Every structure is written in structure tokens, then in C-alpha cells.
Amino acid sequence: MVIFMGSYSGGNNSSDDDDSQDEGSPDDHSQPGLDDYGGDDGDDDFKQESGGGAGSAAAGAAGAAGAAAGAGAASGGAGVGAGAGAGTGTGTEPAEDGDFGDTEEPDDGESAEREDEEGEQPDSPDIEEPDIEPEDDVDDPESEKEPEEEDAEEDEDEEEEEDETVVVVQEIDALSAVSWGVQPVMKRVEECYGGEINLFYKPAPVREVDPEQEKQKWINVGRQLGMPVNPSFWDEDPPESTELVNKAFEAAIEQYRGMDYIRALWRRGVAAGRDINDEDVLIELASDIGLDQEQFVEDLDRVEVETGERGELPFTFMEIQGKPAPKNGRVRYSDFKTQFTFQGVDEQEPQELQRFIEEYGPVATPEVMEVYGVQREESVQLLQDLNSVLSFEVGGEQFWTV
Numbered sequence: 001m002v003i004f005m006g007s008y009s010g011g012n013n014s015s016d017d018d019d020s021q022d023e024g025s026p027d028d029h030s031q032p033g034l035d036d037y038g039g040d041d042g043d044d045d046f047k048q049e050s051g052g053g054a055g056s057a058a059a060g061a062a063g064a065a066g067a068a069a070g071a072g073a074a075s076g077g078a079g080v081g082a083g084a085g086a087g088t089g090t091g092t093e094p095a096e097d098g099d100f101g102d103t104e105e106p107d108d109g110e111s112a113e114r115e116d117e118e119g120e121q122p123d124s125p126d127i128e129e130p131d132i133e134p135e136d137d138v139d140d141p142e143s144e145k146e147p148e149e150e151d152a153e154e155d156e157d158e159e160e161e162e163d164e165t166v167v168v169v170q171e172i173d174a175l176s177a178v179s180w181g182v183q184p185v186m187k188r189v190e191e192c193y194g195g196e197i198n199l200f201y202k203p204a205p206v207r208e209v210d211p212e213q214e215k216q217k218w219i220n221v222g223r224q225l226g227m228p229v230n231p232s233f234w235d236e237d238p239p240e241s242t243e244l245v246n247k248a249f250e251a252a253i254e255q256y257r258g259m260d261y262i263r264a265l266w267r268r269g270v271a272a273g274r275d276i277n278d279e280d281v282l283i284e285l286a287s288d289i290g291l292d293q294e295q296f297v298e299d300l301d302r303v304e305v306e307t308g309e310r311g312e313l314p315f316t317f318m319e320i321q322g323k324p325a326p327k328n329g330r331v332r333y334s335d336f337k338t339q340f341t342f343q344g345v346d347e348q349e350p351q352e353l354q355r356f357i358e359e360y361g362p363v364a365t366p367e368v369m370e371v372y373g374v375q376r377e378e379s380v381q382l383l384q385d386l387n388s389v390l391s392f393e394v395g396g397e398q399f400w401t402v
Contacts, residue, residue: 051306084387097112166343167195168336172203174245174265174276176313177218182331183263184370191334191350191371197340201259203246205308211238211330218270225330226366229397230273239277243305248282249297259323265288267362271395333370354386361401362392368400 158226173177190199215234222229239245245265264285269276276282279300286296305358312329319325320339327335337347350356350371357363368379383389383400391398 016061025147067131132242166193166340166345168197168199169317170199170201171261171310171317172201172313173204173207173242174249174262174269175209175214175239175242176204177214177221177229177270178225178330179314180266180270181221181227181229182314183266184225184364184367185331185333185336187363187367188333188350188371191356192347193336193340195348198343201262202253203249203305203307204242204310204313206241206243206246208241211240214238223314226369227364228271228397230271230395232275233269233275237275244277244279244282247303248286249298250303250305251296252286252291252300254303255295257289257291260289261286261291263362267394267399271397275396297314346369353382354389357383357386357389357400358402361389362399363401365398365400 054362102312168189170179187200189197211234215231218229218231218234221227222231248265249258252258265276265282268274268281268285276285282300283293283297287293310328314329314331316331316335317324318327318328318336318339320343325339340347351359353368353372356368356371360367365376365379365383366372368383369376372379372382374382380398383391389400390402391400393399
């Protein structure tokens with residue numbers, strides 16, 4: 001009979017013991033959080049998980065103690081039931097071969113002592129505080145390192161962004177018809193990649209010019225590139241070098257209007273065939289586009305210009321992933337697109353036509369055709385439909401402005 005009750009009581013208490021382990025299982029679930037912690041999560045999260053594990057362990061201990069005490073109380077006055085319940089509630093392993101027959105029944109004194117011990121067990125959960133402070137000591141060095149690691153990662157990201165930036169520098173001058181002829185391509189590059197690249201224009205080194213050779217170049221450009229070109233510029237008192245027009249370009253750069261100014265020189269000289277190698281003409285053009293005339297005159301006398309050989313203009317220099325990619329002469333849009341695609345720079349849609357005219361005007365019709373991929377007739381119609389856009393003619397070509 002003792003054996004039967006011990007076996008039966010053990011069965012019940014085994015179930016209770018399983019329940020108590022389940023109640024204590026949150027402590028086990030919190031452990032993967034500690035194992036997974038690699039320093040990337042914040043300290044607060046780490047402490048929170050550890051604190052939760054300590055609380056769960058305490059709750060599990062309290063549940064186990066309560067289950068053991070409840071088993072003892074449920075036995076009533078039966079000393080055998082209390083003894084069996086207490087023995088099984090502690091989770092000890094049974095004797096080999098299920099031999100319960102040798103178990104001695106405790107006397108009333110021993111049963112009372114066990115009940116006293118079991119009654120005191122619920123006080124054991126006062127252990128949760130020691131778990132927190134060691135965690136703080138462990139976390140402090142880690143938290144001190146994290147800002148340094150984050151700063152290092154930010155510096156690396158900035159360096160990578162700088163390395164990935166595509167720089168384009170184009171050297172031009174006012175007597176280069178090819179530099180003028182590729183302006184539709186350059187406007188398309190600015191529109192479709194301007195947000196991803198750094199594009200700069202600068203004066204090419206001063207060069208000596210042969211009027212006959214330059215005139216023939218201008219004729220070829222007019223035939224091939226579509227922009228207005230008037231080669232009669234070279235027929236009467238032509239310039240022999242680019243020194244004066246280069247200095248004027250530099251003086252306009254001093255007022256951050258270099259590109260506006262050289263486009264004015266191209267319209268007057270290359271497109272209209274009128275003289276631009278005269279200081280008074282250069283000063284007048286500066287005033288026409290809104291430059292400070294006194295400062296322009298002062299800078300025109302002061303600036304120094306580079307000399308040397310550069311070859312055919314424009315000279316276009318690209319830096320792709322830190323490697324130079326120079327090109328002399330005519331450039332096509334595909335030249336840029338190939339390099340930018342290799343660099344991983346995405347092509348963008350150009351802005352609305354109205355805003356394009358407001359930003360770059362006056363622009364020639366061929367520039368609009370290139371940027372927006374439309375034929376002349378459609379381009380003219382689109383431009384005429386815009387609000388507050390005016391046109392004027394230079395060298396047989398229409399220019400559009402606001």
C-alpha cells in the first residue's frame with residue numbers, strides 16, 4: 001500500500017514538477033537573448049533582457065517552492081503522503097528498477113521537520129538583485145566602445161561616398177567652335193546626371209591660333225554638330241591667341257558667372273560671327289549679363305591665365321573610381337553614360353522644360369532637342385506653348401529665354 005501511494009503521489013508531483021519547470025522556462029528563453037547579443041544592440045536592451053531573465057528565475061524558484069509546499073499540505077495528516085510528495089516535488093530521480101519497497105516511512109518528528117523546511121522554502125526568491133549589478137559592470141566597457149565604433153563606421157561611409165563621386169572638368173575657350181558645338185550634350189549631362197556628379201568648366205590654357213585652320217574647323221562644326229556657327233568671324237582682323245578672351249572668362253568666374261559669360265561670348269562670336277577680341281566689347285557683354293562692371297574691369301587687368309598645350313578642345317577630364325579618363329575634342333552623350341553606368345550612377349529624367357529655360361536660358365533649339373529627345377518641329381511647338389518664354393534669333397537659330 002505504501003508502494004502504491006508513493007507511485008501514485010509521485011506521478012502527480014511529477015506533473016506538478018513539469019508545470020513548475022514550465023513556469024520557470026522564461027529564464028531559459030531569455031538566455032538566447034544573451035547569447036545572441038553581439039554589442040550591436042544598445043545597452044538598455046541588453047539589461048532589459050538580463051533583468052527579465054533574473055525575474056523569471058526568481059518566479060520559477062517561487063513556483064517550485066510553492067508547488068512543493070502545496071504537495072505537503074495536500075497530504076493532510078498522512079505522514080506517508082507528505083513524505084512522498086516532498087521527495088518527488090524536489091525533482092530527484094527514482095531508485096533503480098522502480099524499487100520503492102525499501103523506502104522507510106519517516107516518523108512524525110521527521111515529517112514535522114520536513115514540513116517546517118518546506119514552509120520556509122517560499123522565502124528563497126530573494127535572489128534577483130545580484131543578477132543585475134554584474135550585468136552593469138559587463139556592459140559599461142562595451143557601451144564606452146560603441147560610440148567610437150559608430151564614428152569609425154561613419155568616417156568610412158563618408159570616405160566611400162567621396163571615392164564614389166564622379167568629377168567632370170571640361171576646359172574650354174571662347175574661340176573653340178567644338179566647345180560651343182557640344183553644349184547640347186553637356187546640357188543633357190547636367191540635366192540627367194547633375195545630382196550625382198560634380199561638373200566644372202574652366203578656361204583652357206592660352207593657345208595660339210591659325211585663322212585659316214580655325215575657320216575650317218568652324219565650318220566643319222557647323223555642318224556636324226547642329227549649333228549655329230558663322231565662320232566669317234575669321235575673315236577680318238582675326239585674333240592670334242586666346243589670351244584676352246581667356247582673361248575675360250576668368251574675370252567672370254571671379255563673380256561666379258563664368259558659364260553665363262562664355263555662352264554670351266559664343267553667341268556673339270561663334271554664332272553671330274562678330275568680334276569678341278576687344279576689351280570694350282568684353283566689358284559691355286559683362287554688363288549685359290549683370291556683372292559688376294567695375295569689378296570686372298579690375299579683375300580683367302589682375303587675373304593671370306594658364307599657358308601650355310592641351311590639344312583639341314574641349315578637353316574633358318573625368319575621374320572614375322579615382323582613375324583619370326581624359327578625352328580631347330568632341331564628346332557624345334554615350335561617352336558619359338558609359339562611364340557613369342560603370343560607376344553605378346543612375347540616369348535621371350530632365351526637369352520640366354519651363355524650369356530648364358528658366359535655369360539655363362537663353363538656350364538654342366538644338367539644346368532642347370538633345371536634352372528632351374524630340375525633333376525640331378516638336379521642340380519649337382513645346383517652347384512656344386510655354387508661359388513667359390521669349391525667343392530671338394542669332395546666326396539663323398532661335399534662342400529661348402524668360
